Amino acid sequence: MVLTQTTILFLLLFPFLFIVCFFTLFSHAASSITPRILIRDVDGETLLSEELNFELGFFSLDNNSSLRYVGIWYYRIPGAAFIWVANRDRPINGRVGVITIGIDGNLVIFDGDKNQVWSSNVSNIKNNNTEAVLRDDGNLVLSTKDDDGERELWKSFDHPTDTFLPGMTVSVNPSKGEIRPFVSWKSSTDPAPGNFSMGIDPRASTQIVIWEGDKRRWRSGYWDGRIFTGVSNMTGSYLFGFRLNTDRNGERHLAYTPLENIEKVRFQIGWDGLERQYKWNDGEKRWDKTQEEPYNNCEIYNKCGSFAECSLASPMNCVCIRGFKPKEVDEWTKGNWSGGCKRMTPLKAEKNSNSNNDSSVAATEVDVEEDGFVKLQCRKLPDFARLVGTQDKNDCESYCLQETNCTAYTSVNGIGCLIWHGELLDIKDFEDGGGNTLYIRLAHSDLGDGKKKMKIVIIFSVVLGSICLGIFLWLVWRFRGRKAVAAASCCKTSDIPVFDITRSKSRQVSTEFSGSAELSLEGHELSGPELPLFNFDCIAIATDNFSDENKLGQGGFGPVYKGKLRGGEQIAVKRLSRRSGQGQEEFKNEMMLIAKLQHRNLVRLLGCSIQGEEMLLVYEYMPNKSLDQFLFDTVRQQQLNWNKRFEIIEGIARGLLYLHRDSRLRIIHRDLKASNILLDEDMNPKISDFGLARIFGGGQGEVNTTRVVGTYGYMAPEYAMEGLFSIKSDVYSFGVLLLEIVSGRKNTSFRHSDDSSLIGYAWHLWNEQRAMELVDPSICDSSLKNQQVLRCIHIGMLCVQDSAAHRPTMSSVVLMLESEATNLPLPKRPLLTSMRRRSEDRDCYMEGLDVSLNELTVTMVLGR
Ligand SMILES: *[C@@H]1O[C@H](CO)[C@@H](O)[C@H](O)[C@H]1NC(C)=O
Numbered sequence: 001m002v003l004t005q006t007t008i009l010f011l012l013l014f015p016f017l018f019i020v021c022f023f024t025l026f027s028h029a030a031s032s033i034t035p036r037i038l039i040r041d042v043d044g045e046t047l048l049s050e051e052l053n054f055e056l057g058f059f060s061l062d063n064n065s066s067l068r069y070v071g072i073w074y075y076r077i078p079g080a081a082f083i084w085v086a087n088r089d090r091p092i093n094g095r096v097g098v099i100t101i102g103i104d105g106n107l108v109i110f111d112g113d114k115n116q117v118w119s120s121n122v123s124n125i126k127n128n129n130t131e132a133v134l135r136d137d138g139n140l141v142l143s144t145k146d147d148d149g150e151r152e153l154w155k156s157f158d159h160p161t162d163t164f165l166p167g168m169t170v171s172v173n174p175s176k177g178e179i180r181p182f183v184s185w186k187s188s189t190d191p192a193p194g195n196f197s198m199g200i201d202p203r204a205s206t207q208i209v210i211w212e213g214d215k216r217r218w219r220s221g222y223w224d225g226r227i228f229t230g231v232s233n234m235t236g237s238y239l240f241g242f243r244l245n246t247d248r249n250g251e252r253h254l255a256y257t258p259l260e261n262i263e264k265v266r267f268q269i270g271w272d273g274l275e276r277q278y279k280w281n282d283g284e285k286r287w288d289k290t291q292e293e294p295y296n297n298c299e300i301y302n303k304c305g306s307f308a309e310c311s312l313a314s315p316m317n318c319v320c321i322r323g324f325k326p327k328e329v330d331e332w333t334k335g336n337w338s339g340g341c342k343r344m345t346p347l348k349a350e351k352n353s354n355s356n357n358d359s360s361v362a363a364t365e366v367d368v369e370e371d372g373f374v375k376l377q378c379r380k381l382p383d384f385a386r387l388v389g390t391q392d393k394n395d396c397e398s399y400c401l402q403e404t405n406c407t408a409y410t411s412v413n414g415i416g417c418l419i420w421h422g423e424l425l426d427i428k429d430f431e432d433g434g435g436n437t438l439y440i441r442l443a444h445s446d447l448g449d450g451k452k453k454m455k456i457v458i459i460f461s462v463v464l465g466s467i468c469l470g471i472f473l474w475l476v477w478r479f480r481g482r483k484a485v486a487a488a489s490c491c492k493t494s495d496i497p498v499f500d501i502t503r504s505k506s507r508q509v510s511t512e513f514s515g516s517a518e519l520s521l522e523g524h525e526l527s528g529p530e531l532p533l534f535n536f537d538c539i540a541i542a543t544d545n546f547s548d549e550n551k552l553g554q555g556g557f558g559p560v561y562k563g564k565l566r567g568g569e570q571i572a573v574k575r576l577s578r579r580s581g582q583g584q585e586e587f588k589n590e591m592m593l594i595a596k597l598q599h600r601n602l603v604r605l606l607g608c609s610i611q612g613e614e615m616l617l618v619y620e621y622m623p624n625k626s627l628d629q630f631l632f633d634t635v636r637q638q639q640l641n642w643n644k645r646f647e648i649i650e651g652i653a654r655g656l657l658y659l660h661r662d663s664r665l666r667i668i669h670r671d672l673k674a675s676n677i678l679l680d681e682d683m684n685p686k687i688s689d690f691g692l693a694r695i696f697g698g699g700q701g702e703v704n705t706t707r708v709v710g711t712y713g714y715m716a717p718e719y720a721m722e723g724l725f726s727i728k729s730d731v732y733s734f735g736v737l738l739l740e741i742v743s744g745r746k747n748t749s750f751r752h753s754d755d756s757s758l759i760g761y762a763w764h765l766w767n768e769q770r771a772m773e774l775v776d777p778s779i780c781d782s783s784l785k786n787q788q789v790l791r792c793i794h795i796g797m798l799c800v801q802d803s804a805a806h807r808p809t810m811s812s813v814v815l816m817l818e819s820e821a822t823n824l825p826l827p828k829r830p831l832l833t834s835m836r837r838r839s840e841d842r843d844c845y846m847e848g849l850d851v852s853l854n855e856l857t858v859t860m861v862l863g864r
């Protein structure tokens, strides 16, 4: 009875309670500020953006502090990222502030005594009908409505504090010079304007600059239409990242688009003078710092003084560039580089102009040889360049020679010809494959051996060339002599076009800054890769010109070289063979997709490089090489105990599952084998060469292919015989690999034994309940867990079944590997691959295959 009464009471009260709750929840948040709707600190009121991305209100920076600021922050995201602060240097004491629309129509903030602390300061607002709204990109906008509709009067994006956000545009007019819209906080707890500012210098080609007071502290290097050339590892494309548009009035607008719309990214100039890029990590619920500038000593502006460069690779950091020596040797050797370097020999041009004043020198120095240029590669280009209206490198060089005090020049794709006058400031040696080539003007005598050697080479090539030409002409003459009677006219007509084609091709190939060659026309290219494009020359240097000593091996798609970037980082470079027959555009698109695949069990692609028809892939370097070098080596296989082997199996399974299911593309590897599993320093497995089949063998969507890429012994029967492939053919290869890891024996090492293959042997033992005999005898440690071993072999047998439909998917494989309890289905006997030698069931299906060592390019012979 009592129970019912309370229930009824509750039911009666419920609507009322609900309404009360509802109002307490939402009374705090307004959607706009109008002359009638105010935001009062004392009530804890705030303004929210429509989709609840951002919130505007009062905050303090310290729990004990009574100082109140008005600002904008991300709604419900911890980490107190204040993207904008209104009253930076005029905090309100106590929770007494009010945000409202003032009598003049401006957005204003009052303190407790009704003093105006801050105003949007728009003059001459015609009517009083203004309204402030917080937009979903974090922009606070004051607008007015009149008969002509809505007009924006003021927005916070035009008056930023220290943070640059996607959606914000920074505009700069080259004729008006640099701008500094972002000013750091004074300290982490004081938003008042601090010592550092960040902005844009539009001279020559746009740069981002950080200032400390009036002194430059860091600069990004010149914008080349795709990236800021002085920033290490900068990636960009026209689909996302930075973008710089020039409008009809010549004004430039810098904006940033994130990779995905929901991504929260912000760039902040910190109170400590460091610019940082943060990205919200929704999984871990924290802000990840994705970039920081200046991030090392060499990034500090002009650290080494004029005519010197900073290089992390050299022990002293600072070195004079070639042809220059320290101005003050004592200071320099002490590590005081501020004096910089000076020229060893004056330029001819300088001497000549001196000699105009001093006739006695003129007589002796007039016939000095012409100045020349020394080439520095992979450098951050010096500051204060001048843009000259030519695209041609030779014109650029002669332009520089004509000017008396021109000290350097370069021609950059996407920018054009840049020349420098006087001192060269802030040069950096790129250790990681970035940077541009710079030509420094030197007196003839300082050009040194390089030039002499060059001369010898030139003379030699001229002589050799003449000899070759002579022989060639002689041959042609002979050839013509013979053919002349039969078809004199044919020869002529067919000769000409062939020559033309080759000539135009070779011209393309010699584009120097190949890395960004086709990507740099501002606004024209919509599919630039997001993975770094390395400079081909720099990679050639890193691999010692693809020398044989640096060759790590020959993969399915081309040789692999070990390389060392000048920063010391080791890389592996795959030089793709040219037979892919694929265009550069397609290649780049594929690479862009593949670069997005990231998993701890996949080898990381660091970037690529394209020069003419040469395509390079740059991977992280794996010190322990590949799994086969351990597994099939009688000495080294002892390093792999059971636990390690099981970890390797699990790792491969996870990597493969990622490729099949989790990644954005569904990748079928098609050539999974022990030599394609690389091991890092902790012996973690990483799958390599994934995605290459996609590039080389046509689309993955096709079910049937005429070109079989794969390796004998790992190919699923339906793939080897009919060219049918699916994710299940990878499962088959995985099964083979698993059995190899357990047994330490190659699948193909059984050709002369009773069983035709490892699979047949394994089935044999499995069927007779002797599966433990399969285990590599070199695993003799205590880590051997019989149950786990048997489960592994069982899974292996399931994966190598003849019928693709019977094989498990990788997700079930991962599940089976990880759980102890699962009841596994019974595998069917693998007839096709195990019983060949006995030929009791069918003919030998694989005999017709033309097997080359690593890879098959197959003329298929189908079994009957
Ligand atoms: C608005 O103008 C007043 C007077 O010109 C000035 O003192 C104040 O600093 C300005 N406020 C802002 C936020 O620009």
Ligand SMILES: *[C@@H]1O[C@H](CO)[C@@H](O)[C@H](O)[C@H]1NC(C)=O
Pocket (backbone or CB within 6 Å): 186, 194, 195, 271, 272
């Ligand atoms: C800003 O400059 C002042 C004066 O030079 C100095 O005292 C202060 O430490 C500087 N602050 C920071 C954060 O560098």
Ligand SMILES: *[C@@H]1O[C@H](CO)[C@@H](O)[C@H](O)[C@H]1NC(C)=O
Pocket (backbone or CB within 6 Å): 328, 331, 336, 337, 338, 339, 340
């Ligand atoms: C560094 O060298 C310059 C001259 O090159 C000198 O003026 C300056 O005082 C030196 N600074 C220090 C800290 O020794």
Ligand SMILES: *[C@@H]1O[C@H](CO)[C@@H](O)[C@H](O)[C@H]1NC(C)=O
Pocket (backbone or CB within 6 Å): 353, 354, 357
């Ligand atoms: C040559 O002399 C003129 C005036 O006599 C002077 O302005 C100029 O700086 C001198 N040039 C050099 C290179 O010394």
